[in-house]
Amino acid sequence: MSDIALKVTGVGKSYRRYKREWHRFLAWAGVTGLNAEENWVLRQISFSVAKGEAVGIIGQNGAGKSTLLKLITGTTRATEGQIEVAGRVSALLELGIGFSPELTGRQNAIHSAGLMGFSRAEIERVMPEVEEFAEIGPYFDQPLRTYSSGMTVRVAFAIATAFRPEILIVDEALSVGDARFQIKCFEKIRQFRALGTTLLFVSHDLGAILSLCDRAILLDKGNFIKEGSPQDVYDLYHAVIVEGGKPSTAAQEKIAPDRTQLVYGTREAELEDIFFVDEVGDRVEIVSVGARVTLVMSVRTNKPVVQLNAAYVISDRLGNYVFGMNTCDWQMQVENVAAGERIEFRFTFSANLGPGFYSIATAILPSALLTEGNYEWRGPALLFQVVNTSKEKFIGCSWLEQEISVGRN
Amino acid sequence: MLSILRAIWRYRNFILSSIRTEFSNRFGRSRLGALWMVMFPLVQTALFALVLSAAYSVRLPEGGGKGSYALYLLAGMLAWAVFAEIVNRCLTVFIENSSLLKKLVFPRICLPIIVCGSAIVTNLVLLVVTLSIFFLFGSVPGLNIIWLPFLMVLNIALAIGLGIILGILNVFVRDVGHVVGIALQMMFWLTPIVYVPSAIPPAYQRILQFNPLYYLVQGYQNVMVFDTPPPWLPLSIITALTITLLGLAMLLFRRASEEIVDVL
Numbered sequence: 156m157s158d159i160a161l162k163v164t165g166v167g168k169s170y171r172r173y174k175r176e177w178h179r180f181l182a183w184a185g186v187t188g189l190n191a192e193e194n195w196v197l198r199q200i201s202f203s204v205a206k207g208e209a210v211g212i213i214g215q216n217g218a219g220k221s222t223l224l225k226l227i228t229g230t231t232r233a234t235e236g237q238i239e240v241a242g243r244v245s246a247l248l249e250l251g252i253g254f255s256p257e258l259t260g261r262q263n264a265i266h267s268a269g270l271m272g273f274s275r276a277e278i279e280r281v282m283p284e285v286e287e288f289a290e291i292g293p294y295f296d297q298p299l300r301t302y303s304s305g306m307t308v309r310v311a312f313a314i315a316t317a318f319r320p321e322i323l324i325v326d327e328a329l330s331v332g333d334a335r336f337q338i339k340c341f342e343k344i345r346q347f348r349a350l351g352t353t354l355l356f357v358s359h360d361l362g363a364i365l366s367l368c369d370r371a372i373l374l375d376k377g378n379f380i381k382e383g384s385p386q387d388v389y390d391l392y393h394a395v396i397v398e399g400g401k402p403s404t405a406a407q408e409k410i411a412p413d414r415t416q417l418v419y420g421t422r423e424a425e426l427e428d429i430f431f432v433d434e435v436g437d438r439v440e441i442v443s444v445g446a447r448v449t450l451v452m453s454v455r456t457n458k459p460v461v462q463l464n465a466a467y468v469i470s471d472r473l474g475n476y477v478f479g480m481n482t483c484d485w486q487m488q489v490e491n492v493a494a495g496e497r498i499e500f501r502f503t504f505s506a507n508l509g510p511g512f513y514s515i516a517t518a519i520l521p522s523a524l525l526t527e528g529n530y531e532w533r534g535p536a537l538l539f540q541v542v543n544t545s546k547e548k549f550i551g552c553s554w555l556e557q558e559i560s561v562g563r564n
Numbered sequence: 565m566l567s568i569l570r571a572i573w574r575y576r577n578f579i580l581s582s583i584r585t586e587f588s589n590r591f592g593r594s595r596l597g598a599l600w601m602v603m604f605p606l607v608q609t610a611l612f613a614l615v616l617s618a619a620y621s622v623r624l625p626e627g628g629g630k631g632s633y634a635l636y637l638l639a640g641m642l643a644w645a646v647f648a649e650i651v652n653r654c655l656t657v658f659i660e661n662s663s664l665l666k667k668l669v670f671p672r673i674c675l676p677i678i679v680c681g682s683a684i685v686t687n688l689v690l691l692v693v694t695l696s697i698f699f700l701f702g703s704v705p706g707l708n709i710i711w712l713p714f715l716m717v718l719n720i721a722l723a724i725g726l727g728i729i730l731g732i733l734n735v736f737v738r739d740v741g742h743v744v745g746i747a748l749q750m751m752f753w754l755t756p757i758v759y760v761p762s763a764i765p766p767a768y769q770r771i772l773q774f775n776p777l778y779y780l781v782q783g784y785q786n787v788m789v790f791d792t793p794p795p796w797l798p799l800s801i802i803t804a805l806t807i808t809l810l811g812l813a814m815l816l817f818r819r820a821s822e823e824i825v826d827v828l
Contacts, residue, residue, distance in 0.1 A: 170826055170827075171823075171826075176736050176737045177737065179736055179823070180733070180736075183816070183819040183820065225666070228669055229669040230665070230666055230667065230668065230669055230825055231666075231822070231825045231826060232822045244669075246667070246668075248667055249663075249667055252663055252664055252667050252668060253664055253668065255585050255588075255589055256589070257585070257588050257589045257592045257593070258585055258588065262581075262585075265581065266578070266581050266582070266585060269575070269577045269578035269581055270578055270664075270668060270670055271668075271670075272574065272575065272578075272670065274577065275577050
């Protein structure tokens with residue numbers, strides 16, 4: 156356990172439902188053979204997290220995320236398997252639990268820290284910091300009932316993070332008030348990480364996971380589906396949602412040391428080739444800022460389809476969408492395609508992107524409606540780099556063609 | 565068992581501040597403040613005294629006047645009030661604090677301890693008020709009053725044991741809460757608090773004997789009003805019963821505490 160902060164081995168949680176509620180009392184008394192209905196909400200979950208690592212937990216509602224967090228926090232116990240935790244776990248799932256409206260902010264903070272098990276002396280020591288972090292001025296010594304909800308949350312967050320835990324669990328649903336305070340909170344979380352705190356982060360937001368986490372874990376219907384780089388896991392999560400929770404049809408293949416390509420869909424049609432060509436028609440892998448390029452997507456049908464559309468989205472290194480489009484929206488769909496036909500989509504544009512690495516995900520689909528499913532979704536289908544060879548120096552993720560005039564009086 | 569005690573000790577600050585919070589939540593913004601704590605049993609006693617002694621002219625058989633009946637009532641109420649409060653509050657303590665139990669990790673035994681603590685504080689205030697009234701009536705309790713602390717401890721311990729067991733069961737079978745509400749109501753009338761046991765037919769008196777509270781309340785009345793020792797023999801059985809109940813409560817608590825969160 157020296158550099159492992161959290162080790163989860165074969166953990167499962169079942170909520171037992173007895174035929175008659177009093178059968179439970181018999182079970183406590185040692186009576187066996189009562190037929191209780193086992194309702195497994197988590198099964199066979201195993202992973203470990205190193206000290207200082209940040210891991211995102213992704214999954215749809217009902218995937219078992221909250222239950223897993225509760226098990227790690229210790230509010231409920233696993234039915235099977237083991238959870239080993241090195242050090243104190245602090246969970247920011249809901250702020251201000253146990254706060255009382257008649258007490259002042261300070262009294263509530265002291266009370267709340269007591270609930271976390273800290274001694275009087277320890278609490279006194281951090282109080283000035285808490286007061287400073289909450290930034291609510293003289294209100295700190297006023298009863299909580301006079302607070303706005305934002306002020307309550309400030310005090311709650313300040314006391315919840317007054318002591319650095321070894322493992323911090325943060326739920327995305329945590330709302331911490333205005334944008335400025337939110338930044339401050341994330342800053343505090345980053346500080347903890349820098350000091351060696353392990354972070355478990357639950358979110359549906361790719362951006363937050365990519366910017367905070369080193370790794371991600373995907374849960375679905377109580378099962379452990381995948382762990383890997385946040386981008387890979389998120390791609391698969393996307394597949395699970397679109398496929399209505401059937402990750403089995405998805406195939407993953409390593410295309411770079413740190414990237415796996417995910418392919419899923421009903422496979423009536425598939426992408427055969429994808430590449431960039433420059434203005435003279437030569438294939439290119441490195442694109443120069445502002446250059447006129449054509450993205451070629453070559454698609455082959457396996458079965459006859461009534462409608463065929465192509466879509467692509469360019470993402471930056473952090474997974475933020477830079478540009479995405481769908482031929483459906485441009486009324487460029489191909490109709491009544493026979494099995495075995497080859498169709499080439501060509502998208503020509505100026506690569507007005509900032510220097511850096513980008514990826515392209517593609518979709519071959521019957522219509523723009525996501526719910527109808529994809530013939531094929533492939534991400535990333537292509538990785539490419541943009542370099543600045545011809546423009547003046549600039550920063551940012553896009554090149555905005557400039558005309559500059561300077562007036563001097 | 566030892567780990568439970570250690571957890572309670574570690575969380576002593578939290579328990580004390582929770583009790584304080586409870587009182588400031590209840591009385592902090594009212595003008596009479598702490599006086600409201602004892603208002604309910606006092607008014608109840610006054611009403612009983614008024615209705616029963618004036619309208620039905622209930623007297624103590626030992627030939628006391630109206631005043632001594634009021635004191636008899638007060639002694640019984642002192643015992644009943646804390647017993648009923650502890651049982652009633654323990655009954656719902658886990659249900660009421662479900663969000664705390666589900667979201668935070670802390671020794672769960674703190675919750676019943678906090679409600680018992682606040683009930684005990686209330687009862688101590690009531691004790692002071694009751695004794696003051698005794699002095700006002702010129703009825704200074706005799707030497708047997710030294711047994712009162714023991715009776716109070718026994719009474720409170722019995723209530724805690726019973727309350728925790730019922731509180732745990734109530735989490736799983738919510739009917740328990742309703743049944744206990746009715747049972748407490750019946751128990752009040754099956755305990756000689758507003759009447760003297762000799763005033764009812766002998767057949768019913770036998771029923772009273774199975775009510776453990778009967779002897780406890782009698783003990784309170786003996787030492788406070790009549791200056792006689794408590795009924796030691798039955799009380800020793802009740803002491804054994806209390807210890808058994810407390811042990812059972814702890815066992816049940818250890819067994820159930822994991823599952824409580826699962827069904828809340």
